[in-house]
Amino acid sequence: MSFEINEPPFRLVHQTLCIREVNFEKHSLFGFVDINLKATRFPLEKVTLNCRHSRLYRVCLNGSRQVSFDYRDPTLLVCPDDIKQRNLDYFCGAYMQAIEATNFDIGNGELSFTVPYDMRAEVERSEELAVRIEFSLESKNAGVHFVNSPSLVPKQTNKPTCENKQRIIRHKHMFTYYYENCNKLWFPHVDSPLMPCTWRVEVTVPNDLLAICSGELLDVVEYESGNLLTFIYHVDIPVCANKIGIVVGDFEMMPDQKSSEITHFCSPGLSAALTSTVENVVDCIEFLEQHLSSRLPFQQFKTVFVEEAFTQCLPFAGMCIGSVALLHTEKIIDQVPHTLRKFTTPIRKDELNINRVVNSTSHISSSPLRLLGHAIASQFFGCFIASASWSDSWTVFGISKYIAAQFEKEIFGLNEYLYSVRETIRKVFVSINFSENST
Missing domain, CATH: 2.60.40.1730 (tricorn interacting facor f3 domain)
Known part of the structure; x- marks a missing residue:
């Protein structure tokens, strides 16, 4: 309408x-x-x-x-x-x-x-x-969600670990969604x-x-x-x-190790996982600033990871609210940013066939780096530059997705980028077929 x-x-x-x-x-x-x-x-x-x-x-x-x-x-x-x-x-x-x-x-x-x-x-x-x-x-x-979620933490005693009882600590917080x-x-x-x-x-x-x-x-x-x-x-x-x-909420605050203008927040006890998750945020910002020939519109940028988030990552002006499920420790972090481009042979343009893209890196499709990259790109297109009407929101959303995809290609390589494009096209066709069948 x-x-x-x-x-x-x-x-x-x-x-x-x-x-x-x-x-x-x-x-x-x-x-x-x-x-x-x-x-x-x-x-x-x-x-x-x-x-x-x-x-x-x-x-x-x-x-x-x-x-x-x-x-x-x-x-x-x-x-x-x-x-x-x-x-x-x-x-x-x-x-x-x-x-x-x-x-x-x-x-x-x-x-x-x-x-x-x-x-x-x-x-x-x-x-x-x-x-x-x-x-x-x-x-x-x-529009506002309150969380009073219990967390099980081992009780500190002198007894062996197997006999330690667990006590419940409630990390209360609220956030806009x-x-x-x-x-x-x-x-x-x-x-x-x-x-x-x-x-x-x-x-x-x-x-x-x-x-x-x-x-x-x-x-x-x-x-x-x-x-x-x-x-x-x-x-x-x-x-x-x-x-x-x-x-x-009662969050732990961690300034970014590479930039004093960026700060990260998480629930108590998750700072180690927070460090591993956001280590490439500054690299993403620098890439987008160079790609767009413009500085990040807002002087400060904050990432906050909350429980019971309704979506994995929500961009706001100068900040983003992500799900605590995105946090990961250094022990299980994938080595894709360091090894994928080195050991993956790019597809030549004359041999390009999207159906031949290897499925070996499909697990990256919902990686924290990809979601944070889109949240950072939304600072330029979505927050700083907005659509003229609600019906035109798809334009700034699509532009921010495309710009974030350029950073993904830089980090994950051409094959993973092409696979991401293929999966997006497949989801569009699936939704079209579903709509036609339902009518």
Whole structure:
């Protein structure tokens, strides 16, 4: 379904996301957002934003003026109970209408409020409007995932190892996850790729936890009580809201051995595996910078490995969130980067037959290096350069995949690169055949 994009009456200038409390027991958080708007059409009568699943408390304009707001989510009740049609086709049509009713690109949204009449002259004179929205999130499946997973650790005693009992340690952490625009499920913002802006992210956590966010770490403020810390991050390059990632937990921090601008995080006790997994991250960044003749857009880059991740690796602005399943120790690391290109005979172009590509290195298809390479390439195409609309997201995704594939060819060799292309083509044909058979 195609939509006609309407010109919004304002542009985003800057947004501050402030999380004041993270509750791991109730799987909830509380905070507010400050959105700075620049009016482009006068008089500015109505402002529409996107937000789902959160509980909104109040909306204030220019610091102190509290206004009433309308907050509704049509996707909560797609088909009324009294409807007579009960089939999948009707549901799909009704759901697409509900999505269209909250599409910001055509002037809609879940949250809307009217600018008071006596403030419109002031907004027209300054061309700016500051909006503060207080919110909380109590849903367990709304763009933020909480983990309280038990880990079995041998108890340290003087008895023989076989008699050591195991004790349970819970490594609690939370992280944002998404399909492309899942951030609108938990905090108010403008859900449109045409609305990038600079960001400031503040997260207050207990002093035994770390907060890792998109952007550059500016400061860590300790409260007078000494029990809380506030981590302040700043993204000085305009990015869309769906590229803001947040992770909170009791992580071990490891600066990269080759670059001071790169930092890695993992659960306690996994630092040895973390070292082996990320040892080629700097090499990948240097290759892409040379290949694109451009430096990495963001000053700092962070990799965070979490448990219960929904996908293997998620790229955000200046960071990526990966699954802990990607971590591997040095003892079992494959020697492909060192030996594959040396002992594999490349296929000559005049003998190229994609069906003859050797299957001996198929296990590399989901290697951590390949996934991290795509996450780094997404910093250029996906975070820094975004698509013009949601329907065009495949363009930046495809470009970042292609650029990451060039690094794979440099590391793994031509044969593995061709095999990867062959497997991608095979998956496309399988999906096409499945779609034709299902219809």
